[in-house]
Structures are given as C-alpha cells and as structure tokens.
Amino acid sequence: MAFNTGLSGLRAASVDLDVTGNNIANASTVGFKSSEVQFGDLYASGFLSAGTNPIGDGVRVQDVKQSFGQGNVSFTDNGLDMAISGDGFFILNNGGEIRYSRAGQFGIDKEGNIINNQNMRVQGYTADEDGNLSGIRGDLQVETDNLAPRRTTNLTSDLNLDSREPVLETRVRDVGPLAYADIQGESFDVSYNDGTPDYNVDLSTAPDGSPITTARQAAAAINDAPGLSASATTTATTTLDDGFITAAGPANFNFSLSINGSPLTIDTSNITSLQDLVDSINNSSETSISASIVDDGTGTDVLRVIHNQGETLEYSYGDGTTTVGPTTVEGDVNVTGERVVAGVTSVTADADFATEYAASPIRITNEFNPIDQRTYNHATSTTIYDSLGNPHEMTQFYVKEPAPGNGVGVSEWSIYLQIDGEMVAGTDVTPYTARFDESGNLQSINGDPAGEIVIADWVPKDEDGQPNGADGPPATGTTVVTPIPEPPTTSAFVLDLSGTTQYGTAFGVNDQQQNGYTTGRLSGLDVSSEGVIFARYTNGQSKALGQVALASFSNTNGLSPVGDTSWVETFESGQPIIGAPDTGTLGSIEASSVEESNVDLSEELVNLIIAQRNYQANAKTIETSDAVTQTIINLR
CATH class of the missing domain: 2.60.98.20 (Flagellar hook protein FlgE)
Known part of the structure; x- marks a missing residue:
C-alpha cells in the first residue's frame, strides 16, 4: 500500500514539475497562458460501501488547467503587432484549419496577406475598393499597389x-458731351435718395456772384455738387488746310486765336505749311492749348485746336485780302454721376438734363x-x-x-x-x-x-x-x-x-x-482600437483595408492547446462567438503592442521548490516502506 501511495505522489510531483517547468520556459512567449496542476486524492471503496476508517491510496492528477488572465501589454515598433485588451482571440486560418490565439505578432507575406510567425492568415472583415467595411469574413490582405487618383467632384x-x-466697386453714370450752348443758364436739382431735391446746381451764376459764360465755369459749378464730377473741353476743327496756306504765301498768311477774348501770342512770320502752324501753336506759352492735323471727313487734312479746360475759343485766318472768321467755338461738358446720385430733377431751361442723365450708360470704374x-x-x-x-x-x-x-x-x-x-x-x-x-x-x-x-x-x-x-x-x-x-x-x-x-x-x-486626390503610394499602416486596419498613402489619403475579427467562447478552458500559442475549438469549449473588437464582451485592440505571457516567474520558482519538496517526500515514503519490508524479510 505504502509503495503505491508513494509512487502516485512521485507521479503527481513529476507532473507538477513538468507544468511548472513549461510555465517557466514560456515566461517570455507572447500570448502564452500559464497552467497549473489540479490534484485529487485516491481512496479504495467497495461497490456498496466504504470502510469505516478508509486509508487513502495516494494522489492523482485531475486536470492541468490554463489561466487565461490578461498578460501585460508592451509596445513594439511593428505597426501590425496587436494586443487584445480584454476578452477574445484572434482567428487564424492554418491552411483551412481555424485556430485561435492571443499572440498578435503579425506581418505580411509576399501576397499581401496578414500572417503570424507560422504563416497562419489573420481572419477579419474585408473592405471594398472604397474602404467600406463589409460583414464578410475572410483573410485580411494589405494592397501594396498605388492608390489610383480620384478627380474632384x-x-x-x-x-x-x-x-x-x-x-469696392464704384458704379458711375456718364453724361456728355453736352454742348455748353445747350446747358447755358440751366438750373437743376440733384437727389441722392428717393427723388427729393437735395442740392441745386445753377449754371448761370457762380457762387461768387459772377456770371457763368464758358464750359469751364459750368463744369466747376457741377463739380461743387456732391457725387457729381465734370470736365470741359473745347474742340475747334477749322477749315484751314495746306492749300490755303500755300496759296497765301508766308508774307500774306495770317492766323489769330483767342481764349475767352484774350489773343494767344503765335509766331506766324514764316508759316509755309499746316504743320508749321501746328508747331507754332504748340510752342506757345498756353499749355492748355494743343493743335493737330486731322481729316475733316472728306479726305482733306485741316487744323484742329483743343483747349483741354473748356474755355471759349475764337479763331480767324486770311491771305492778306480775304479773312475767314472770326469763328467762336464753345466747349462741351462731360458729367459723371457716382452711385450715390439717385437722379437729376427739376431742370429749368431748354435742355432736358434729367433725360440726358437717366439715359446715360453705367460704367464700373x-x-x-x-x-x-x-x-x-x-x-x-x-x-x-x-x-x-x-x-x-x-x-x-x-x-x-x-x-x-x-x-x-x-x-x-x-x-x-x-x-x-x-x-x-x-x-x-x-x-x-x-x-x-x-x-x-x-x-x-x-x-x-x-x-x-x-x-x-x-x-x-x-x-x-x-x-x-x-x-x-x-x-x-x-x-x-x-x-x-x-x-x-x-x-x-x-x-x-x-x-x-x-x-x-x-x-x-x-x-x-x-473629395479628389492624386496618385499615392503606400506609406504606412495604422490599426484602430476597433481593429480597423488603415492604409496611409503618400498623397495624404487613408483607406480601410479591413477589420480584425475576434472570437470568444462560453467555456474558454474547454479550448484545446495545439502548440504555437494557439488553441482549437472543442466540444467542451462550445462554438465561437465572433464579432468586431470593442463590441459586446470582446476586448479592444492595442496597436503596435503585444500581450506578454501571464506567467508570474516568482510564483513559478516557489512552485518549483514545492514540487521538488513533494517529490523528495514521496520518495522518502517509498524508501521507508522498503526498509520496513526488509526488516520483515530479515526475521528468522
């Protein structure tokens, strides 16, 4: 009896040593779950009853149970490394066989499949070309092709x-040219809002009380009205041509020009052509006067004189016997009304200035x-x-x-x-x-x-x-x-x-x-806490390639370990409950991280001492039984 009891203890202690040694050996194995031995005592008993004072027959190993407690999460440099924080297992495709693991050390094979160290393919929910996740589960794959461009729509x-x-825009109404003779002596009101007269312009008398007699003075009076600006120009197109000057000759030709009755000093002592006269006028001391040769509309070049401030011009010319003129030319007035001017009303005179103003075009300055x-x-x-x-x-x-x-x-x-x-x-x-x-x-x-x-x-x-x-x-x-x-x-x-x-x-x-972008090359991968794998491209775009799927079981301890830090489903574990990370009871994903072994090395070393002690004590039981037996054999 004592031999059997001691032998069962040796066997149990040996198993305990094996399990403890395996835990210690895998203290650095990613995703490893430690095991512990569970013992039970042995008693002999009959079919109908047991003895009154039964003596035990030793010990037996009832179960080697794994502890699926959370291991520490440590960070890595691999973007595809993943750790599960909470319940669940990664789903791996091992050539058609489905395995489950907590080890998240993943990489990519030559075909772009996401795999673990044993070339098992990681399972998840696939995405379409636009990055939309589907409910279809399959092997997760990273597309390494360039991301095609997308036009902006x-x-x-x-x-x-x-x-x-x-x-900012200044819209103006241009009026003109208005002949001074048509507006001479007019008086009109200017309105800036709803047509009510706000300002009166008098073209007969200047503010100083002097009479207005030229286009230049009329323009000055209009300029005094807010929102109105005016300019005057006097253009005198004469009938004087080269033929008249040539026929008259330098000795007989004469020409005179007055500005508001004041004669302009012009040297006409040696004029032989129309161009000589033009040069003489332009060389005068009056800078507001300019002369040029223009076509009179019939193909004949004639003299044109312009006073750019709108004073009244008077000119005459002759050949010694005949004098043409004097001819008086009054200026024209151009008026610009800014946006603030609503209209011109209450015109008193012959010319309808209001009609001219209303019909004038609008110009953006x-x-x-x-x-x-x-x-x-x-x-x-x-x-x-x-x-x-x-x-x-x-x-x-x-x-x-x-x-x-x-x-x-x-x-x-x-x-x-x-x-x-x-x-x-x-x-x-x-x-x-x-x-x-x-x-x-x-x-x-x-x-x-x-x-x-x-x-x-x-x-x-x-x-x-x-x-x-x-x-x-x-x-x-x-x-x-x-x-x-x-x-x-x-x-x-x-x-x-x-x-x-x-x-x-x-x-x-x-x-x-x-929503557009240029062509992009794959530059990196990111994994969210929901297990969504995003591809980052050089054009700044990102696209979901898929989502890692997790599985949980009603009886996790019913899973059967098959090595390579993986388990398979058994009858005792029940069927897997599969879903996306961070949903239901499933844990979340920690990217660029792995879950370390949950082995407590200090505890295992203490267990190793205990297992050794138990082994030695059971061996002592056998040794003592042998000594007792030997004593009996030596009786004579």
Whole structure:
C-alpha cells in the first residue's frame, strides 16, 4: 500500500514539475497562458460501501488547467503587432484549419496577406475598393499597389464673409458731351435718395456772384455738387488746310486765336505749311492749348485746336485780302454721376438734363480684376484634381455689392471663380450672386436656395496652358445633375457654399473639403482600437483595408492547446462567438503592442521548490516502506 501511495505522489510531483517547468520556459512567449496542476486524492471503496476508517491510496492528477488572465501589454515598433485588451482571440486560418490565439505578432507575406510567425492568415472583415467595411469574413490582405487618383467632384467651402466690408466697386453714370450752348443758364436739382431735391446746381451764376459764360465755369459749378464730377473741353476743327496756306504765301498768311477774348501770342512770320502752324501753336506759352492735323471727313487734312479746360475759343485766318472768321467755338461738358446720385430733377431751361442723365450708360470704374486685390473683398484658394490626378489651384473671389432695394434685410456678394489663372463657370462674363438675409445666413446663389455652383466649363491644362489629356467638360447642352453621379466622366464638379455666412466678424475659412486626390503610394499602416486596419498613402489619403475579427467562447478552458500559442475549438469549449473588437464582451485592440505571457516567474520558482519538496517526500515514503519490508524479510 505504502509503495503505491508513494509512487502516485512521485507521479503527481513529476507532473507538477513538468507544468511548472513549461510555465517557466514560456515566461517570455507572447500570448502564452500559464497552467497549473489540479490534484485529487485516491481512496479504495467497495461497490456498496466504504470502510469505516478508509486509508487513502495516494494522489492523482485531475486536470492541468490554463489561466487565461490578461498578460501585460508592451509596445513594439511593428505597426501590425496587436494586443487584445480584454476578452477574445484572434482567428487564424492554418491552411483551412481555424485556430485561435492571443499572440498578435503579425506581418505580411509576399501576397499581401496578414500572417503570424507560422504563416497562419489573420481572419477579419474585408473592405471594398472604397474602404467600406463589409460583414464578410475572410483573410485580411494589405494592397501594396498605388492608390489610383480620384478627380474632384465636390468642393465644400464653409466661409464667413465680413458684413462690415465696404462696397469696392464704384458704379458711375456718364453724361456728355453736352454742348455748353445747350446747358447755358440751366438750373437743376440733384437727389441722392428717393427723388427729393437735395442740392441745386445753377449754371448761370457762380457762387461768387459772377456770371457763368464758358464750359469751364459750368463744369466747376457741377463739380461743387456732391457725387457729381465734370470736365470741359473745347474742340475747334477749322477749315484751314495746306492749300490755303500755300496759296497765301508766308508774307500774306495770317492766323489769330483767342481764349475767352484774350489773343494767344503765335509766331506766324514764316508759316509755309499746316504743320508749321501746328508747331507754332504748340510752342506757345498756353499749355492748355494743343493743335493737330486731322481729316475733316472728306479726305482733306485741316487744323484742329483743343483747349483741354473748356474755355471759349475764337479763331480767324486770311491771305492778306480775304479773312475767314472770326469763328467762336464753345466747349462741351462731360458729367459723371457716382452711385450715390439717385437722379437729376427739376431742370429749368431748354435742355432736358434729367433725360440726358437717366439715359446715360453705367460704367464700373474699378471693375473686378483677379490680379488687383483692390477690386475684391475676399479670396481663398484650394487644390483640386483632374481625372489624371494632376493638381490645379482654384480660387474663389468675393466682391461685396450694393444691397438691392432699400438695403434693409438683404445683402449681396458677387462670386468669381478661377482655376489656374483662367476664369471658369462663366464668371468672366457674369459673376454669381450670393444673397444673405438679415441674420447673415445664405438665402440663395443666383436664386438657388441649395447654395451650389456647378463648374461645367473647366478644361484641365498643363503648365504651358495646353489641355493635359484629362477628362474635359461635358458636351454642350448636357445637363449636369448634382451630386455628380459615380463614376464621373467629365471635369464638371460642384462648389457647395450652403454653409457660407455673412456675419460682422473677420473673413475666415472655417472648413474647406474636396473629395479628389492624386496618385499615392503606400506609406504606412495604422490599426484602430476597433481593429480597423488603415492604409496611409503618400498623397495624404487613408483607406480601410479591413477589420480584425475576434472570437470568444462560453467555456474558454474547454479550448484545446495545439502548440504555437494557439488553441482549437472543442466540444467542451462550445462554438465561437465572433464579432468586431470593442463590441459586446470582446476586448479592444492595442496597436503596435503585444500581450506578454501571464506567467508570474516568482510564483513559478516557489512552485518549483514545492514540487521538488513533494517529490523528495514521496520518495522518502517509498524508501521507508522498503526498509520496513526488509526488516520483515530479515526475521528468522
């Protein structure tokens, strides 16, 4: 009996030593789970009953149980290394056999499959070409090909336009030339708001009480009115030609010119041609006078004299016997009315100045010019891409306009668009008009409340200004719908300004997003806490390649270890519950990390001492039993 008892103890202690030694050997094995031996005593008993004072038959090993407690998580330099923080196992495909492991030391094989050190493929949820995760489980694979370019089909700009900005464009109404004789002695009122007279212009008497007798004085009187500016010019086209001068001869030819009755000193002592007379006039001391030779409309060159300040001219010429003139020429007045001038009313005289003013054209004196920042209030640029992945710079220009109506409760801005220095979306002819309400919110763009602008006339070009081979604009007459359908076939794209505001604060670009990008090469991999594997590319894009799947079991201790730090499903473990990391009871993923062995080396060394002691004690039991038996044998 004692021999059997001691022998069972030796066997149990030997198993304990083996398990402890295995734990110690795997103290540095990633994902390893320690084991412990569970013992049970042995008693002899009959079929119907046991003895009153049964004596034990020794010990037996009931089970070697693994501890699936969490091991420490340590960081690594491999982006594909993963550690599970919490419950769950990685799912591995071992040539068709499914295994489960906590060891997350992963890499990539030559085909791009994510594998462990034993070339088992990691299982997960695959993604499509656009990075959308599916519910289909399979081998996870990293695509090492270049990321194909994507053309821009949508650009969203979230801007704030400063409502405090002034209107930069100066719109003026040009009136003239008006002959001084037609406006002489007139008096008219100027209004700046609703037609009510605000200022009176009197063309008969100057502010100092002197009479107005020339176009120059009339222009000065008009200039005194706020919002009006005027200039005067007197042009005298004579009938004097070269033939008259030649026929008269230098000795007989004479010419006189007066400015407001004051004779101009001109040297006519040796005039032999019309050009000599022109030079003599231009060499006079009067700098406001200029002379030139012009065609009188019949093919004859004649003398023209201009006084650029609008004084009255009087000229005459002769050949000694005949005198032509004197001829009096009064000046013309040109008037410019700025935007602030609403109209000219209450005209008193023969000429209808109000009609002239109302019918005159409107001119923009500082019209929008993309290379002159003084002609726009705000501008912002962003990079867009054509179908070949070539980058292009798109610039949006914003010009504040006069508020429509009475300016209460509504504001307007003009929008100009430029790509690579060329105007697009027809804004070279007519800009888009953005209207904002009294709260600064965008009401519409060209009447469309959606706040979208479709750019359908862009031809992508190279640095030399030639088409670069990328898709161009849609055919003439083609209707472009928004959003642009996939896959796009033209260069048309949508500028979404629905989030644009006009508040009383500085201009700012709150957000600007476009969906295009150039070609990209794989530059790195990232893994999220949900186990999603993202590929990073050199063009700044990232795309989901798949998501690691985890499995849990109702009875984890029912799993069967098969080596290589992996387990397989058994009847006792139950079927796996598979899901995405960080869902349900499954743990999360720690990227660039591994889970270390959960072996407590200090504890194992103590267990080793205990197992050794137990082994020695059981051996002593056998030795003692042998001595007792030998004593009996030696009895005589």
